[in-house]
Amino acid sequence: MNLKKLETGNASFDHISHGGLPLGRTTLVAGSSGSAKTLFGAQFLAMGIELFDQAGVFVTFEEQIDDIRKNLKSFNWDIDTWEKEGKWIFVDAAPKEENVVAVGDFDLSAFRVRLERAVQRCKAQRVVIDSIGSIFTQFHEETHTIRRELIQVALTLSRLGATSIITAERLEEYGKITRFGVEEFLTDNVVILRNVLHNEKRRRTIEILKFRGSNHEKGENPFTINPEKAIVIIPLSAMNLKHISSNERITSGIPALDDMINGGFYKGSINLVSGAIGAGKTLLIANFVNGAWEKKERCLLLAFEESNEQLNRNAAGWGIDFNQLEEEGLLKVICVYPEISSLEDHFINIQEVVKDFKPDRIAIDSLSALSRASSDKGFREFIIAFTSYLKHHEITGLFTSNTPLLAGGTSDTEGNISPITDSIILLRYVEMNGEMQRSIAVLKMRGSRHDSSIRKFSITDEGAKIGKHFAGISGILTGNPMLIKLE
Amino acid sequence: MHVFQLFINGHSPNSIEAVDTLLKICEEKLNGNYKLEIIDIQKDPDKAEEAGIIAIPTLIRMMPTPVNRIIGALNVRSRVLAGLGISSMHV
Known part of the structure; x- marks a missing residue:
């Protein structure tokens, strides 16, 4: 009854x-x-x-x-x-x-x-x-x-x-x-x-x-x-896993990265970039935003660490013009301090913006900053509710998360989010021959083949450059890279 | 001069007891020098609304001030007298 x-x-x-x-x-x-x-x-x-x-x-x-x-x-x-x-x-x-x-x-x-x-x-x-x-x-x-x-x-x-x-x-x-x-x-x-x-x-x-x-x-x-x-x-218990999974791919904004993940992110997928400070996370975000050009998609950028001016300047330094995207109506940037409201309020505000702007892509820089606004449990719930919301609306998400150690390591934020992401991209420093080098690797890519090598990653005036893989070196992910002799 | 309002509900036992007790006290202690209005909430619910009455019976002593309220069947005479500020020695 x-x-x-x-x-x-x-x-x-x-x-x-x-x-x-x-x-x-x-x-x-x-x-x-x-x-x-x-x-x-x-x-x-x-x-x-x-x-x-x-x-x-x-x-x-x-x-x-x-x-x-x-x-x-x-x-x-x-x-x-x-x-x-x-x-x-x-x-x-x-x-x-x-x-x-x-x-x-x-x-x-x-x-x-x-x-x-x-x-x-x-x-x-x-x-x-x-x-x-x-x-x-x-x-x-x-x-x-x-x-x-x-x-x-x-x-x-x-x-x-x-x-x-x-x-x-x-x-x-x-x-x-x-x-x-x-x-x-x-x-x-x-x-x-x-x-x-x-x-x-x-x-x-x-x-x-x-x-x-x-x-x-x-x-x-x-x-x-x-x-x-x-x-x-925020109805956590009432969410289900009946999302539409698309086979459509959309560009990460970096052709070489698209190659590593076999053609781009899946539409409606949730993707995480993990890395220490200065490892190039915001650069990947900027490229992802810029990738909206390709199919004239709309992109929403939520920045919790930097101001609008800082973002524009940084992007311009990599040859990416946020202002033009905004003028074309393809980009909306929202910069807020995570502490100004609770996660639940952030969630509701984001929902409002999504309803008005109807983005195809959402970039968040960074989730770690956002996690400061809540308890662990609250953050986990937010992530579940938010990713479910994005998938429901077939919005592709790229989030960044900070690792506390310069080389190697993971963060709590990642522990919370990694199980529900569709792909994880690691940006790691590699200390070699008295030099800090950057690396990029795809840790997982749900439902797709991906490049399993750890590649050289460099930040230049023209933007991101992905190079050859680090041959003959092991221990990059643990933060203790060692040269191994190739037989 | 004492001025009272007593809110009752028809012929409920508590209401009858309260009316009896109060009338007796007035007669014996106040020497005719009082005003008593008995309000039946069934007949005059607006007055109960106005005074914000929730319990029955409720006795309001309007005068002398400060205004105070006694709820219940008023079956303990000494406590009613104390509540109304009428000395039991009062003649």
Whole structure:
């Protein structure tokens, strides 16, 4: 059996929940303080009004209504107007300034009557109660009564038939579902929001714990709070490996490198250039960008290390004219510091640009710089989501990654990304006869033959030059090259 | 002068008990010098909305200030008196 769902209007949530929230039922949204519970609820109502013309009731047990209005203003939701039009009704159950004492038994019938009236008045199809834990704090000596009364509230909600969200606090990110054990009577549908601090980086995730009698994605999915779209989830678990693999090849911009990889990168493939500082990574990127000329493709360059001017100057030094590409509309360069926002936000910004610019190629210089903006786990998830996104749109990617050692070695960034790349190109220094020489080698090329030799690589005024292979030398990749006698 | 509002829900047992207790206290302690408005949320839900009432019964002491609230059936007389600021010695 599969119960019916109500499309929330938050596309990313509807995606991971396989269609939205259980229709006509109550979903418990639990999270620690600052985990965006209120926003999740408000977005549910706002989307309902904006996209489906479904009215909503917002009950606050915690924050004052004026504060909520103020906090939500930044998302361009016109709550004031919606209130005037009767599409959004606040029910104020927040604590009052006055001193309150309890003497004897009571019930919450006044609240139930008000809730029901509000729902009927605007014919609400969506209800949010935020947050139920604070009613326990308001009546902290009567938790038994509150528990009994909340069961009544839950029954009222189910009788009214609106699709509702009840938010509740949690004290620990991984522990009991809610602080006051509300999950004991709101058991059917549970969503958990997390806001975990790990290695000085915040990481927000959403997990659908259960939707009774219905399918949904399992596990945690990272999300971010976007200034325009509010909560945007990056659906990791909902991604599949059903990509189209193309046999079409596109040029790397360097004919000799195309030869090494048997005719160019596959269209829609993800390719990695690994190398130490100054080994020629940015040069390969510049050539890849320039390769867009051949078939008049569009290329998006995301630079996380250098400014636009620096990039243009460097490219010009290798005989590549970025300005002309930009004028032709074949190139868009975006230079940002990785630290200005979280990886999730970068991801969403990149998606926006891709939607507008529709590039055929994406170059990132460098992934290592970008990895600074997140925890290891977050970075791994970003890479998976991002590469899957690119493959889905058949965009060919070339990324660079820095190795910490001058000769030999790999980096953590590579450890994260190498399994999902289609090809890896190594740029390594070779110390020979008191001289630093550069080398290039293709480590892997999925679905294709490739040159297995380690070749000389030099950076000249005309750009990259790929020479003969280092015959009679071994140990380049480990950083200890040795001459071996050829028999 | 004491001014009270008492919010009740029809004839629920808690409501009846609260009304009885409060009337008795007013009669015995306040010597006619009080105003009491009893509001049934079934008949007058707008007033409950306005005052942000969630629990029934809720007694609001409007005067003397500061305004305060007592919720519940008011079945412990000494605590109600304390809550309302009426001394049990008051004549």
